[in-house]
Amino acid sequence: MKTYSIGEVAKELNLTVYTIRYYDKEGLIPFVERSESGIRLFKESDIAALNVIECLKASGMPIKEIKNFIDWCSEGDATLQQRYDMFMERKATVEAQMAELRKTMEVIEHKCMYYQTALEAGTEDIHKQKNIAASIPASR
Amino acid sequence: MKTYSIGEVAKELNLTVYTIRYYDKEGLIPFVERSESGIRLFKESDIAALNVIECLKASGMPIKEIKNFIDWCSEGDATLQQRYDMFMERKATVEAQMAELRKTMEVIEHKCMYYQTALEAGTEDIHKQKNIAASIPASR
DNA sequence: ATAATCCTTAGAGTTAACTCTAGGTCAAGC
DNA sequence: GCTTGACCTAGAGTTAACTCTAAGGATTAT
Known part of the structure; x- marks a missing residue:
């Protein structure tokens, strides 16, 4: 499966790499996998998730509340x-x-x-x- | 001419007195006059001006740019x-x-x-x- | 193989817009 | 005349969301 580097994703979504790493630090993208050497490998679905995050941000939602939503997603159908x-x-x-x-x-x-x-x-x-x-x- | 205290204005515009003083500090309301003892006396026209300021803020304009506009207003027809x-x-x-x-x-x-x-x-x-x-x- | 250009982390710094504190002054009601 | 609550300033503190630095590791191009 094709993957993308943080720089490629940043360019595509018009974000900086700093911002994406910050989102990661804040727990917004826990699903992004890493290479053996620790480099983030973004799948198409990860980029789609970032687009949803950008949408929520555009709606005025603070990062901490977006994190709640991401946590709910990880918890499955119960949420x-x-x-x-x-x-x-x-x-x-x-x-x-x-x-x-x-x-x-x-x-x-x-x-x-x-x-x-x-x-x-x-x-x-x-x-x-x-x-x-x-x-x-x-x-x- | 009837005037209003900072507390009355804050209540009417749904702002805090802190915020209005902050706007004053930033030069957004240089036209507000004071009593002999230094208390702000807001005229109806001052409240109208604050409403325009709130409108500009709602449009996403930063305070410093709003200040430019206020300065232009003071400069008269040339601006x-x-x-x-x-x-x-x-x-x-x-x-x-x-x-x-x-x-x-x-x-x-x-x-x-x-x-x-x-x-x-x-x-x-x-x-x-x-x-x-x-x-x-x-x-x- | 070595330079350039990615990538990594931890943590410090920045910015805007408040928001509050401390230490006072002032005006109205009892 | 004294208390209460609203007003004043200067300046410190807060918060969110980045934004960057330092120090280093990995990958690619010649």
């Missing part, structure tokens, strides 16, 4: 429920993150328009005028 | 172009983050289904069977 629950919870947090990003985007888009208008006018005062203008009728 | 460019760039990065979150979500949803099937079968082997089954016709 299927935990793993299912974990992914359902991940789904909920990612949905929440998407909702927050949409809110953030709204504010940013509003600011883009604000500065576009200000740029066209050559001054930010154009926005302050709005309120002054609105107050004129009352002052008449 | 309108920079500020516009900055928000346009923010818009692009938030769009990229949304795209990545969508990818992450796909993987997670796939995993949810994977574990649902495994739970129903009582074993993860159900997924390994797929490949074995697929290889049977060839082995006949």
Whole structure:
């Protein structure tokens, strides 16, 4: 079976070798086998597992919680429920993150328009005028 | 004009007073005025500014870059172009983050289904069977 | 066979963003 | 007038996730 070196895996996953060794130290990839001389030999399935780890990381999960999941995987079918629950919870947090990003985007888009208008006018005062203008009728 | 204490602002924005003081230390809120005895007096507009800061933070912008923006704001109309460019760039990065979150979500949803099937079968082997089954016709 | 370029470990250093502590000052209520 | 709780600063401590260094072993290319 073909295997890959840590450098090859790092390049493929856009990680540094330091990061992969750090993940190993933290117990995220206990399944990676070694050559007689101690060199890590990554199988295709190990790379797939690293991709899942990257996905969990992208979902905002801290390394220690990812380790829990990896431990559950090693424990077999007895932990299927935990793993299912974990992914359902991940789904909920990612949905929440998407909702927050949409809110953030709204504010940013509003600011883009604000500065576009200000740029066209050559001054930010154009926005302050709005309120002054609105107050004129009352002052008449 | 009504003002608010740091504690009131912290509660309203769901921050700690430590965090707000830290932002002040980092130069994010130089416009907040003080009482004679040195106590911070937050105006409504200061709270609005903190909301923009929170928005930039939510977009993944580091504090030091947010400070650049705050400095530009103090410099007036001469920096309108920079500020516009900055928000346009923010818009692009938030769009990229949304795209990545969508990818992450796909993987997670796939995993949810994977574990649902495994739970129903009582074993993860159900997924390994797929490949074995697929290889049977060839082995006949 | 020897240089270059991988790989290994243990452990120290870095960075961002808080988070807290110590030692004070200040303002409101009893 | 005194206690209580919120405010202040300077600076130390924490945490997560890397990131790198030192010292050495293995593999490949000429």
